[in-house]
Amino acid sequence: MMKVATTTAKKMTAATEKKTAATNRLQLPEKSxxxxxxxxxxxxxxxxxxxxxxxxxxxxxxxxxxxxxxxxxxxxxxxxxxxxxxxxxxxxxxxxxxxxxxxxxxxxxxxxxxxxxxxxxxxxxxxxxxxxxxxxxxxxxxKMELRPRSMIFAKVLRKGKTRGEYHALNDIVIERGSMSQLINTSIYSDKFLVSEVKADGFIVSSPSGSTAYNLAAGGPILHPESPVFVVTPVAPHSLTSRPLIVPDNSTLSFKLDGRTMKAHFIVDGMKVTELSADDEVVLTRSCYDHWMVRQADHNYFTLLREKLKFGDRS
The missing domain is CATH 3.40.50.10330 (Probable inorganic polyphosphate/atp-NAD kinase; domain 1)
Structure with missing residues (x-):
């Protein structure tokens, strides 16, 4: 009886996977x-x-x-x-x-x-x-598959009023830019203080963006389907400041400390505004997913090995 149930379950799983794969195929109408x-x-x-x-x-x-x-x-x-x-x-x-x-x-x-x-x-x-x-x-x-990738939704508030909204596929960056001093920033997760950090800046990366600026700054590689974000400080003043992985259903917020503080706010590599101590940056998972077109046999780890020589011991 157990064998029959197990076999049936496997067949149902295989059927579900087949249906999901078919659903996620790119289907283009004529004259698209x-x-x-x-x-x-x-x-x-x-x-x-x-x-x-x-x-x-x-x-x-x-x-x-x-x-x-x-x-x-x-x-x-x-x-x-x-x-x-x-x-x-x-x-x-x-x-x-x-x-x-x-x-x-x-x-x-x-x-x-x-x-x-x-x-x-x-x-x-x-x-x-x-x-x-x-x-x-x-x-x-x-014959090609659609692969969903999470995005970051950023809202910039000034004294409680929204002054900008942005969607990022790779990352959101807060950095000191051409200013000589480091920026002091308070980081919150769901209104709870995470830490107060002095650094050149901060990268909040999606899984897709983890192999970009985040990786260069010492952050971890995230699998593209991971439901998380990673916060990576750039050249922090303290050695106790380390990259932090958080679930993407949480709300992250950043506030500059100090009345004279200024910082650049960058979305997917493009500066969109300048931040002051009157601003608060609030980050959540975007309600939109991005859809990448990939071959059915595409494998992320093969991509890592090809592009980054991941695990190469030579």
Whole structure:
């Protein structure tokens, strides 16, 4: 009886996994609206963008060029809310910086992004540029998977009033910038004081961003599906200040101590405002998930070994 129950349970689990995999496949309707975001300063990326546009148009799709870029011949500029809302897929040709620019363009829209690496490292743009057309063909045929990634929602308050809201895929950074002195910052989790730290700055990273600035500052690598954030101080004054992993269902807040304190507030590598002692930064998990397009056999640990030589003993 136990064997029958176990066999039935295994079959149900396998069926559930199969159904989930099918649900998470990228399914593009005919004549989909697809946007191209390319690395502007690279002639190779510009050339590839033209070829991809021609390829997609030949398949019957409507092709757009991302905002603030030179228009790819034969495409439309995606400028209006209606155009951005209509997008079914974004194709990124460049490095991780170009990928993050595409994420900013979407402003929280749940539009899948597929990235082709034409930069140096390429964690977000995981596909080789040499395989561009083969991978796009797989995507159009419904053979690619959608992988959800958590994002960070940041709210900047001044004397209790909201003065800015932002969504980040990789990280939120508070840093002293060009100021000579360290910044004193109080860190709270769900209104409880975590610590008061003096440092060059702080990185709050999502799992996706853990291999970026966070890793360079000595923070841990997080699996992309981990439901956590990591807070990593940058060059702290005290050796007792260490990276801290917190569940992403908690609320983190940061306040500068000292009336003359100033700091830069940076979202996914872009400075968006300056902070003072009158400001409070409140961070939670975004209500939006980001959707990455990956091959069905994609493995994160293979990516770590390829990109970072993770575990390499040679």
């Amino acid at each position: 609206a697809i946007a191209l975001v390319y690395r502007i300063e690279t002639a190779k990326a510009v050339s590839l963008a033209k070829k991809v546009a021609e390829f997609l148009k030949a398949k019957g799709h409507e092709v757009f060029t991302g905002p603030d870029q030179k228009l790819v011949p034969g495409t439309k500029a995606a400028k209006t809310k209606k155009q951005l809302d209509s997008l079914k897929l974004v194709i990124v040709l460049g490095g991780d910086g170009t990928y993050l620019r595409a994420v900013r363009i979407l402003e929280g829209r749940s539009v899948p992004i597929i990235g082709f690496n034409m930069g140096s490292l390429g964690f977000l743009t995981a596909h080789s540029a040499d395989s561009t057309f083969d991978i796009i063909e797989e995507a159009l045929a419904g």
